[in-house]
Amino acid sequence: QVGKRRPRMPPGPPTIPILGNALQIPTTGLAKKFREWADKYGPIYSLTIGPTNIIVPSDRKAINQLLEKKGSIYSSRPHNYVTQYVTSGDHLTLEVVGPSWREKRSVVTRNLNPKSLDEKHFKIQEAECIIDSRTLIFKNPDNMYDYSRLYTLSVASTLIYGKRVADIDSAWYKRFFELMNIWLELQEPGANPPIDEFPFLKYLPGYWKKRADKCRRMMDKMWDDARQEIDERRAKGIQRDCFIDAKLDEYEEKGWPDWMTQHAFNNLWGELLEAGADTTANQILTLILALAKYPAFQKKAQAEIDAHCGTRRMPNFSDFNDLPYINCLVKEGMRWRPTAGTGLPHAVFLDDEYEGYLIPKDSMIFVPIWSLHHDPKQYPQPEEFNPDRYLNHPKLANEYAVSPDYNNRDDCLHHYGYGAGRRMCPGLHLAERNMWRIVAKLIWAFDITEPIDDKTGNSIPLDEEAFTSAILTCPLPFNVRLTPRSNEHLAVVQKELAEAQSFMSNWE
Numbered sequence: 001q002v003g004k005r006r007p008r009m010p011p012g013p014p015t016i017p018i019l020g021n022a023l024q025i026p027t028t029g030l031a032k033k034f035r036e037w038a039d040k041y042g043p044i045y046s047l048t049i050g051p052t053n054i055i056v057p058s059d060r061k062a063i064n065q066l067l068e069k070k071g072s073i074y075s076s077r078p079h080n081y082v083t084q085y086v087t088s089g090d091h092l093t094l095e096v097v098g099p100s101w102r103e104k105r106s107v108v109t110r111n112l113n114p115k116s117l118d119e120k121h122f123k124i125q126e127a128e129c130i131i132d133s134r135t136l137i138f139k140n141p142d143n144m145y146d147y148s149r150l151y152t153l154s155v156a157s158t159l160i161y162g163k164r165v166a167d168i169d170s171a172w173y174k175r176f177f178e179l180m181n182i183w184l185e186l187q188e189p190g191a192n193p194p195i196d197e198f199p200f201l202k203y204l205p206g207y208w209k210k211r212a213d214k215c216r217r218m219m220d221k222m223w224d225d226a227r228q229e230i231d232e233r234r235a236k237g238i239q240r241d242c243f244i245d246a247k248l249d250e251y252e253e254k255g256w257p258d259w260m261t262q263h264a265f266n267n268l269w270g271e272l273l274e275a276g277a278d279t280t281a282n283q284i285l286t287l288i289l290a291l292a293k294y295p296a297f298q299k300k301a302q303a304e305i306d307a308h309c310g311t312r313r314m315p316n317f318s319d320f321n322d323l324p325y326i327n328c329l330v331k332e333g334m335r336w337r338p339t340a341g342t343g344l345p346h347a348v349f350l351d352d353e354y355e356g357y358l359i360p361k362d363s364m365i366f367v368p369i370w371s372l373h374h375d376p377k378q379y380p381q382p383e384e385f386n387p388d389r390y391l392n393h394p395k396l397a398n399e400y401a402v403s404p405d406y407n408n409r410d411d412c413l414h415h416y417g418y419g420a421g422r423r424m425c426p427g428l429h430l431a432e433r434n435m436w437r438i439v440a441k442l443i444w445a446f447d448i449t450e451p452i453d454d455k456t457g458n459s460i461p462l463d464e465e466a467f468t469s470a471i472l473t474c475p476l477p478f479n480v481r482l483t484p485r486s487n488e489h490l491a492v493v494q495k496e497l498a499e500a501q502s503f504m505s506n507w508e
């Protein structure tokens with residue numbers, strides 16, 4: 001019977017005929033709902049929507065045994081009619097496992113691995129971070145939102161297209177975030193009719209259809225225009241040290257793979273911007289909020305930086321091993337308020353069993369990131385921002401995330417902010433570096449504190465619960481006070497800025 005949980009599937013909330021649990025799935029706050037259900041139904045539970053089965057593994061063991069150990073069958077993606085329509089199926093993040101996904105994923109991992117980032121592209125990341133932290137602080141301290149986004153977009157765009165995004169007023173910046181707004185909006189739970197469950201609904205006219213058409217046009221035009229710009233640059237004989245030029249050189253020499261259409265190629269690079277800009281900026285804003293809200297941890301990090309770097313230079317990423325507390329801050333930000341709280345669903349393509357339960361073929365498998373991170377058994381007082389949790393775990397996220405021993409992973413309290421298994425975020429190395437750099441440089445130069453009420457002279461408490469409930473969550477607008485730590489620090493910022501600007505002018 002449609003909507004009914006099959007016998008032997010993991011337990012879960014009661015279903016009703018045809019719709020299953022559809023009416024219990026909230027359109028906002030699903031990430032937190034996953035925790036409630038885990039508390040009630042245990043470490044693995046299930047939901048149904050019409051004919052679709054959903055499995056939610058909710059502890060480290062279940063995630064490890066299914067998504068990591070049996071990654072070969074748990075690494076696909078569920079079909080999604082609307083996103084498929086918008087992207088014409090050319091989207092690595094949403095693609096089912098197959099040769100196209102494998103090749104695209106390896107293009108990404110070959111470019112965004114630690115060696116390539118730290119040896120080849122080190123200077124771009126450092127320079128852009130210096131420019132952005134200075135712009136954010138001196139020119140626009142009230143516009144942290146745009147400047148955090150400008151930083152993450154520009155680093156990714158320079159690496160991928162060899163094209164820097166210098167300003168929030170640039171057409172490239174504006175177009176990109178207009179596209180992101182509509183693209184993320186149409187992926188919200190409940191944003192579209194449940195066409196995958198009830199296919200006749202695709203004939204239903206309405207706003208959802210107009211929005212999907214609009215998004216498809218915007219996306220195609222944006223990534224086609226980006227490609228055209230690169231082709232025009234190459235036609236003039238200008239080659240840049242960036243991912244797209246290197247791949248075009250390779251394909252022009254060896255020939256294009258049959259399945260790599262021009263549309264698929266153009267979407268691949270654009271999609272990396274889509275995946276990398278908002279996500280990282282949201283986590284940076286979360287960290288700024290937490291630093292102001294919890295000054296004791298900021299002081300601790302500053303003491304470590306001061307002892308190592310003094311006042312004559314800013315920290316840079318090659319100081320990573322000597323500044324382990326910055327890494328603790330970054331990790332705790334990812335745990336405390338993971339921007340992708342519900343993760344991206346995987347799909348299993350064979351029937352499977354877990355602890356006597358049936359996991360039917362084609363089930364949608366969630367990695368309930370927020371819920372895993374707020375399990376009090378794993379993280380005592382999970383609601384508290386406390387980077388000390390990571391004091392004994394000095395490595396970067398990827399080193400723990402690939403640990404085959406989930407118990408060991410338990411001991412090191414690694415977070416799931418980048419997902420799990422074979423679909424784990426391939427941009428994590430860049431994300432970790434972007435977050436580390438901006439936090440280290442900001443708190444080296446400034447004290448970040450809660451804003452002051454002009455009338456009373458008291459600080460205005462920041463609300464650590466005030467976050468958006470979108471699929472990529474981020475703090476609601478807030479302000480902080482940035483006080484330079486000394487004139488000496490300011491002079492160093494200005495000096496390093498001049499060098500960074502001169503270097504980045506090569507990519508304008």
Ligand code: HEM
Binds near residue numbers: 092108271272279340
């Ligand atoms: C703090 C920043 C970031 C967070 C929190 C984040 C989070 C995630 C998550 C949760 C997933 C889904 C993993 C899964 O299915 O289990 C994912 C996938 C992905 N991310 Fe990230 N990400 C971040 C930054 C980036 C960056 C900088 C890039 C590239 C420039 C990137 C590219 C991708 C891609 C291409 C996928 C799809 C992988 C696949 O389906 O095989 N991400 N990310």
